[in-house]
Amino acid sequence: MKNRLIVFVMAVMLLPLTGMAQSDVFEKYSDNSDVTYVSIKPKMFQMIAKMGINVDDAEAKAYIDMVKSITSFKTIITDNKTIAVDLSKWVKSRSNALEELMEVKDDGTHVSFYVKEGRDVDHVKELLIFVNGVDKFMDEGIEVGGKERKIETVVVSLTGDINLNEISKLTDKMNIAGGEHLKKKK
16 A cells, blocks of 8 residues: 555656657757747737637638637757657657547558647647658758758647647648548548
8 A cells, every 4th residue: 555655656646757758859959059949828829819800701700719729839940950850759758648639641641630638529628639641742941041941840739728620721721731621530
């Protein structure tokens, strides 16, 4: 009984560390010149939601509601192979706590969508998107901060009370590949 109590206390003490490790990859590379890093804070989502959009339009209201429900958006884009390997390892370790929603492998490109269950089947607390090997389909890079960068790996993390149906509508409008599969969650 005493050993179980010790193991339980140690597990509870380590929980905050596992939460920090999950975001460490974003913190680790946020200032790295080999990555494009984007982090949108909750206040920005609140400001976007308050912008003068006609809320009589059902589609606009759904968009505003979706934006209000997002608490964090973070992404890392890189063409650095070493960083890409580290991101891949992080996603693999992080995916143990998430449910894989969709995976696509095609000619060296790998795309995975992971979710953390939310309040019901249509909502998730977290959406993690991992794309690796994009450079195989790019003839030229994109310009970021005056520097042309080919995209090897992309990691996107969205947290909040996210309605998958609304996200799928948004990705459809933005022509983001795979977005239509978000509404087909179990």
